[in-house]
Amino acid sequence: MIFEARGLTKRYGGLTAVSGVDMELAQGDLVGLIGPNGAGKTTCFNLITGADAPTSGTIRFKGEDVTRARDFQMARKGVARTFQNIRLWKEMDVLDNVRAVCRAGEPCGFAAAALRLPRFRRVERAVTEKATSLLQRLGLGDVLAESPGDLPYGDQRRLEIARALALDPDLLLLDEPAAGMNPTEKARLMETVRDLRREFDLTILLIDHDMKFVMGICERIYVLDHGERIAHGTPAEIRCDKKVIEAYLGSEC
Amino acid sequence: MLDYLLNGLALGAIFAFIALGYTMVYGIIKLINFAHGEFFMFGAFLGFFVLRDLGVERLPLPQPLPILLSYVAALTAASLGAGALAVVTERIAYRPVRRAGRIAALITAVCVSLILQNLAIKAWGAKPQAYPQPREWIDTDDLAGAAPANLYAVKRVETTGGEVVENEVRVVEAGAALDDATRARLRAEGHERVYRQVPLDRGWTRGFVLLALLLWAPVLWFLVKRTRMGKAMRAVSEDSDAARLMGIDINRVIAWTFFLGAFVAGVGGVAYCVSYGKVEPLTGFLPGMKAFIAAVIGGIGSIPGAILGGLVLGTAESLIPYALREGLGWEAAFAWKDAIAFALLILILVFRPTGILGRAVREKV
């Protein structure tokens, strides 16, 4: 198992947002996390990425107990994410958005940069090459110098993915990657996600509201309701699950 | 007119030096760091101790290299020391209140400023102290007007081998007039030359400040625009939560920002005190205020803005009173330069709240 959560619980004051959730991801999995609004999906993401510390429970990532690891440490260990409401740095150009995150070549301290040592130049070149090739891979090779705010919505989503990939992640969390896309774009996104998983050896966990999208792309699905895991299985199993239909699908169908 | 312009630029360069730190810290955590003037003061004091106890005041005679080295040492101590103080201050005072809102942070900053001032008073006394003066030595017979303490006699001493010739230097005893009799006596004792020590023209220190600004500004610009740390700074500045989740250690980035700002202020502190002649625990207060104004005028958060704002403020403080005096015959105009600075701030805030180079902040919807 590359990722393992046991009894994950988060309370805010008297409110229990996530309660005793277990989750397992194997290398190369593409798993969905669904549930009605307020079911605790985003809290789960926050716990996994270290943005929030769980009240109880444990998280293991690549065999290491990372329950108390902070967010930037999780990112460096290989957990990257995108955001539901896009959070790019709009005052930097597209290339710099990726370069700010990118690690490549040997470590290079600030002092080396200040003194413009040759090492700094080498690292700088490696980082730029890596960032550029990532952006090209995601079809953003032509807009390197543009401001992210000026890009179409779909491109911004892909830029977020490129930025997340710059961390060399093992586990990629996609927070509603298909939100606001039309069916064609969604279809293309599905393709892209599958391809990226293969190319970059990724394990992917995604949240989305669009059941069709999730069912179409994920191999397994976890269902949350009121902070608790109410179901787990293949899309076919989930579709027939009584609890799920009651809690979630029932209300829509 | 040219004199006044140069005076204004020299002062403005110092404002710019301090404003850089204000603007960088504001840029990254939206904190107006009122203690920044105290980092400047701290640097000035460290430079003072190096120059007084290890450097120029200890050197008896014209020795260009050691003197140059002692200034380099003073600037290094001042900038690293101020930087270290800033990092420590950020860690123990600002970090705990970072999420407590901007008012809490602002109040903390004002308190830190007062605490540092008072610590400096406790440690080094409240009275202004004369700053070591850059001097040059003139080998001259024209010694009229030189105070006796500033005369140095030089004797050539041959070492036992008979080869190496060294200069033995001694101060002509205080109160001795350099009349013909004294000179004859000195000559009889083997002192061939008598030096007069004179203060270095202020043009040198002011030139140094401008030069340092010209060298430093591009370096800072480069650090912020081109390096990973600089990009991380901008990322944190814009969306620190996203930055954290992208593997950026924002505590480290913020500490570096404080360090860099104070590092530059330390250089400014030494230059300011060498140029204006004294240091005291309140040294940082008024320049700190002015630099804050300069940062706002230039557009707070913008590095070129801080430099431009500093130079504009310094020049305005010099040329506006000049114009009022020459044009309107208002004699006391120069005594009102501080009022002019604050008036300029208000005008900028009214007509261009984002400053000269500041961008309007995009509201997050």
Added chain:
Amino acid sequence: MKLGSLLVGLVLLTGCGGDKESPSAPLKVGAIFPMTGNTATYGEESWNGIQLAWDDLKAQGIHFDLKLKDEKSESQTANIQTKTLIENDGVNVILGSVASSNTLQIMLAAKEAGIPVITPASTNDTLTEQGGPLASRICFNDSFQGAVLANFALNEGWRKGVAVVDKAQVYSTGLAENIRKAFEAGGGTISFEYYSSGDTDFANTIQNVANQKPQVIFFSGYYPEGGPMIRQAGEKWKGVPLVAGDGFDSPELPKLVGDTSADIFLSSHFAADAPDPKVQEFAKRYEERFGQPPGAMAGLGYDVLLVLADAVKRCKDPRDPEELGKAIAATKYKGITGYMDLSTPDRTPRKDAVIVKVEGGLKFYRAVPAAK
């Protein structure tokens, strides 16, 4: 008996102010000086002088209960500290301060409470008038000092002057006006250049002065700005003599001025190396104890406590402010800073001044006799 003394103690504790204490308890004296801030050396020197006098008096069996408060070189703080001393500490008389702006605040606050004030060193003309009948001083005032400075320059043959004036101080604007009156009356011409206390950059002021090519530059202000200003001027004022008021009298001045070839003269109340043996003895004792020669503020500090002791001696009840005030105003006392007769309409002695020259340290140059 035990219970009785306890009761007396309680009465004393609850009684506000000191006026219910037994007559044998030492008189409560408040001292307010700038111990920190811009003019801290003035406070330090004044207090050193007072301490020497205090010890001398103790040796003679005369005791005072002295309380020192720091006015931080701020007039507002001077006002607050006066009220604190009067209301909380119940002092009977106040000594202080140095800068006239700050002394004025002390005098105004004390006037309201009806407590006598003696300032050792504040020279502004109108101070004792504004401070009321209980306010007095032991130094000359600025109309005398202005004339001393102007006449000194005129006697040297310097007729075209520029005065550099701190516009933010009562002392300096008043003194400048007095210099102008006397200098113009003696046939000189003078113009003013202004700065503010707290300034550090004087490049433009220096330039303005130099542009006028004066024969003499007067200073009306304090040394923390004056010293660095002279240093910054460097060659720009080369060859022009500088003449300053007593605001420049501080052992720090020569250090702040740094290396200079300029002739700097200042008028003062006292010079440590003046030929008077009494002064010499004081200077020796002072230097032994405090490690530097006494400036004018030290001499005045020493004298002010002795003047008070002299007045207290002549009082039946020194705790009666009216009586103490009258006794102070009737003082005729020869101190180390000269002969002080306070029985003038403005309770200001007509004293000798000294001209001091800055040469490494402060050196006695010549004495100027008192006005008639």
